Amino acid sequence: MKLKVAIQGIQGSFHHQVAHQYFGSSISLNECSSFNEVVKSLKSNTSDKAVMALENSIAGSILPNYALIDNNNLHIIGEFLLDIHMNLMVLPGQNIYDIKEVHSHPIALLQCANFFNEYPHIKLVESSDTAITAQRIQEQQLKGIGALASPVAASIYSLEIIASGVHTIKSNKTRFVILKSTNKEISKELITKASIKFELDDTSGALATVLNVLNNCKLNLTKIQSMPVIETPFKYAFFVDLVFEKYKHFEKAKSLLEIMTTHFKVLGEYKNAKL
Amino acid sequence: MKLKVAIQGIQGSFHHQVAHQYFGSSISLNECSSFNEVVKSLKSNTSDKAVMALENSIAGSILPNYALIDNNNLHIIGEFLLDIHMNLMVLPGQNIYDIKEVHSHPIALLQCANFFNEYPHIKLVESSDTAITAQRIQEQQLKGIGALASPVAASIYSLEIIASGVHTIKSNKTRFVILKSTNKEISKELITKASIKFELDDTSGALATVLNVLNNCKLNLTKIQSMPVIETPFKYAFFVDLVFEKYKHFEKAKSLLEIMTTHFKVLGEYKNAKL
Known part of the structure; x- marks a missing residue:
């Protein structure tokens, strides 16, 4: 039986990437619309484990997630550092001067602020997720709007990357933790x-x-x-x-x-x- | 000439409420789509001052905003503690069992988690702002979707409050700071x-x-x-x-x-x- 792993977000999100790198590709992914849903998925045993972002190089700790772990008595059983590469992706056939707005998660926008300073015609709009914006651009065929997300998201949602590695700092790490609802005994030596x-x-x-x-x-x-x-x-x-x-x-x-x-x-x- | 104050969000947001309580009602409000835009508004002298949330009772510090203040060399010249009252609002004529989804800022959803535990049929969806969701429900006449926002937002966007004070903890304070791009000399005794x-x-x-x-x-x-x-x-x-x-x-x-x-x-x- 496959390991059931809860993530916040959808396929192509950075949480998805961590789930695969940490657990391998043979897992059953439970896509949750919020971190609160991730917690519910763990507590109801719908998922065996969960992946949750806790801090990144630009913004430091993601404090609401600490409160979720604490209030729900979840257990951190591992951590994973992911180098985040941000890419600007759009419906194929457009260049950067066709793009009027870029929608992404506030942290992603912050991570790419220097890049966009050179393109003042682009309005930055906060959205709830990186990959969800990529999905919406494809589903609603939104021209003139770009998403900031991973290469995997571009591939899944058939978008064209018109600028890659647009994050300001080279070492753009996000720290994720692996969560369980019950404590896992791990060997003290480790x-x-x-x-x-x-x-x-x-x-x-x-x-x-x-x-x-x-x-x-x-x-x-x-x-x-x-x-x-x-x-x-x-x-x-x-x-x-x-x-x-x-x-x-x-x-x-x-x-x-x-x-x-x-x-x-x-x-x-x-x-x-x-x- | 009116004082120009930049806020993140739109009329009816909690930032709007703080701007009015701190500076009075005779100000010119610059509505910004992100905290990054708030900073730009200050640095370009489009705004004289800005209001920015920095921490709340549930989630602690809003760390990306610390990075914005620090990286842009802004000055904190004051602070304001706002008691946040969350209300569930919908297009008139619906009750809570008609509501399938509630969209709001992740922190607002967290602040009301206990209330929604009693209504498991409602899916919680993260959005970028409290008041913007209220505005969208009205503009797009979205039935079955609720927003969590202030009574002022319900009034501005003609929504009906079907549950008031739905935040879990009674003393739900958010700390806002008042920012300027240059240092304001304030008397040392104060x-x-x-x-x-x-x-x-x-x-x-x-x-x-x-x-x-x-x-x-x-x-x-x-x-x-x-x-x-x-x-x-x-x-x-x-x-x-x-x-x-x-x-x-x-x-x-x-x-x-x-x-x-x-x-x-x-x-x-x-x-x-x-x-």
């Missing part, structure tokens, strides 16, 4: 990264103390972000990613953080994807 | 908050040291988030918001951070909006 959450009162001193402990335990911080605790003014939650060489170092930090912080939670323990 | 950015190598120890300094200077942290520095692995930028009682405490911290960190930058010094 674990080199963890995503944790904890709460603190709003003194910079309390956070400094926690960071000193992490440092003393030989854990290195690869991400930190605070979120106000809902309906509790002056209380903050922190999402932190840590990398380490030995799992026992993380185990030591866990027992300390359980005492020093409130609502301490491990969102996932997994193998670090190399940069 | 400044009680600052947004700063700095870079550090990836040791939790380096960040702990910085936080200790902030704590010793009597500055309180209200937000921290890391962003990987583009194309520089293992180098991190941190965006930090600080509140303080005396400007001289912040001045002391500034001179220390200029020495202890790299690429230290003040994104704005302004008056703290009370919770």
